[in-house]
Amino acid sequence: MTDLSLTIRQETTDDALAIERLHERTFGPGRFAKTAYRIREGLEHSLELSFTARIGTLLVGSVRLTPIRVGATPALMLGPLTIEPPFRERGIGQLLIERALAEAKAKGHRLVILVGDEPYYAKCNFRRIPMGRAAMPGPVDPARLLVCELAAGAFEGVAGAIRPDWEAGAVD
Numbered sequence: 001m002t003d004l005s006l007t008i009r010q011e012t013t014d015d016a017l018a019i020e021r022l023h024e025r026t027f028g029p030g031r032f033a034k035t036a037y038r039i040r041e042g043l044e045h046s047l048e049l050s051f052t053a054r055i056g057t058l059l060v061g062s063v064r065l066t067p068i069r070v071g072a073t074p075a076l077m078l079g080p081l082t083i084e085p086p087f088r089e090r091g092i093g094q095l096l097i098e099r100a101l102a103e104a105k106a107k108g109h110r111l112v113i114l115v116g117d118e119p120y121y122a123k124c125n126f127r128r129i130p131m132g133r134a135a136m137p138g139p140v141d142p143a144r145l146l147v148c149e150l151a152a153g154a155f156e157g158v159a160g161a162i163r164p165d166w167e168a169g170a171v172d
């Protein structure tokens, strides 16, 4: 019998094309104009902190994390998160986020930022960044700029421009 169980796996270079097609179907060409894309085009996402969801061998979802800085503080940016439409509303998105956050925390990361819907991401402990505290390199609805502390108090005193972390690898 075919095994159709759900598995969450670390992304590999072999997944690149399937994920690109998923992004194209989900977000279309408009994805390149998003402010979050400006961060992601500056630096490769971290494969060891990015995950795919599969039903059997079929890739049905993806989440990526990219190393960034908020001011001088190292952090990660979560996104894109995408689930194939027929497989939505089954908890796969939340599972992918939980796995990525757990792995990031285990590797010593302390902060994750994203641009997204607060009602959805609040379930994974994301909350709104106070207005003016962190600046994306382009227009973003401040109500959608969210942060998750992986260590208690990790966002205290953190402020400044959000940019790719070109020195990534060194976690403080």
Ligand SMILES: CC(C)(COP(=O)(O)OP(=O)(O)OC[C@H]1O[C@@H](n2cnc3c(N)ncnc32)[C@H](O)[C@@H]1OP(=O)(O)O)[C@@H](O)C(=O)NCCC(=O)NCCS
Pocket (backbone or CB within 6 Å): 026, 079, 080, 081, 082, 083, 084, 087, 088, 089, 090, 091, 092, 093, 094, 095, 115, 116, 117, 119, 120
């Ligand atoms: C958003 C997305 C990743 C959710 O994935 P999913 O696997 O369907 O989500 P889950 O099954 O984990 O969670 C479903 C729950 O979240 C809710 N939900 C889904 N999208 C939501 C949103 N944008 N805002 C608020 N709640 C949302 C659902 O109503 C459902 O609620 P329930 O548990 O009370 O029934 C998926 O719909 C998707 O790929 N959308 C297009 C791409 C996108 O918008 N990505 C996010 C960019 S920030």
